[in-house]
Amino acid sequence: MSCYYAVTSALVSPFPSPSSTSLLSLNSGDDVEVKPNFNQNGYKWRLLLAYDGTRYAGWQYQESPPTVQCAVEKALIKATKLQRKDLQLVGASRTDAGVHAWGQVAHFITPFNYNNLDRIHAALNGLLPKDIRVREISPASSEFHARFSAKSKIYHYKIYSDTIMDPFQRHFAYHNMYKLNSDAMREAAKYFIGKHDFSAFENASHNDRVPDPVKHIFRFDVKEMGALLQLEVEGSGFLYRQVRNMVALLLQIGKEAIPPDIVPHILSSRDRKELAKYSFYLPPHGLCLVSINYNESHLLPPPGCPAKSFGMHHTIRKCKTIFY
Incomplete structure (x- = not known):
């Protein structure tokens, strides 16, 4: 299975038809290739999450109380323009109310295939509350399952x-x-x-x-x-x-x-x-x-995928301080 990527709400344009291949021109000037999805199960992504569980009623999705899964799904829906049923977000552990995590793992599915993970990584952390962070995002093989591969x-x-x-x-x-x-x-x-x-x-x-x-x-x-x-x-x-x-x-x-x-x-x-x-x-x-440990074979990325995203690091290219 080929690699795959989501796109932020600011970058999303209508999805191409399944039989076509198109290019989206982004504000940054980078072209993002959108390839058709040949896998009926969609393209799978793996998230490594950290959160302060103090104000959440646990990980698991619930209709009314705030949960970590609800917050992550809300960010994903805005970033991908997909619905909850399409994303199929699954967490590795159903942490209880008030329990924290440094190494929670989850996976979700999209129909996209993009060239870079850093932008969706930055977009998700920009949409999430500050007590939840995506530490890493990476492509995952179809065999990987956040819960059952552990x-x-x-x-x-x-x-x-x-x-x-x-x-x-x-x-x-x-x-x-x-x-x-x-x-x-x-x-x-x-x-x-x-x-x-x-x-x-x-x-x-x-x-x-x-x-x-x-x-x-x-x-x-x-x-x-x-x-x-x-x-x-x-x-x-x-x-x-x-x-x-x-x-x-x-x-x-x-x-x-x-x-x-x-x-x-x-x-x-x-x-x-x-x-x-x-x-x-x-x-x-x-x-x-x-942390959660997995079978190494289930962590292998699909062929041709770029490296996982650990977040974008900013550097100062030119000093703007006024010297006297």
């Missing part, structure tokens, strides 16, 4: 342990005023590693999907950075609120309220009510989706 996901949960909360961390870390035993937390985290049934760590979901409760946790690290404790977990996938529920239990273990070997007992129970006896609700703002 091999693993990495989440971080930050805990700020001090009597007084750092005001610059208040939106991105949970405030804990108790002294924590980080060694006990590390010991307990090891019990999560491997393939387990995590039914005891899943909250009831609002969608109709019946997820597989068996997940593979590849690593679970507890890192100390001064007053900040960062819990890093990588897994094949996660159930609804699984990461926050695991961290909440580790927090109780860090307070020495319960021993580390309580973890295998709760895992084997496969009962969310069993976890509730020892743990408590942990807010979402300390959680961040850091």
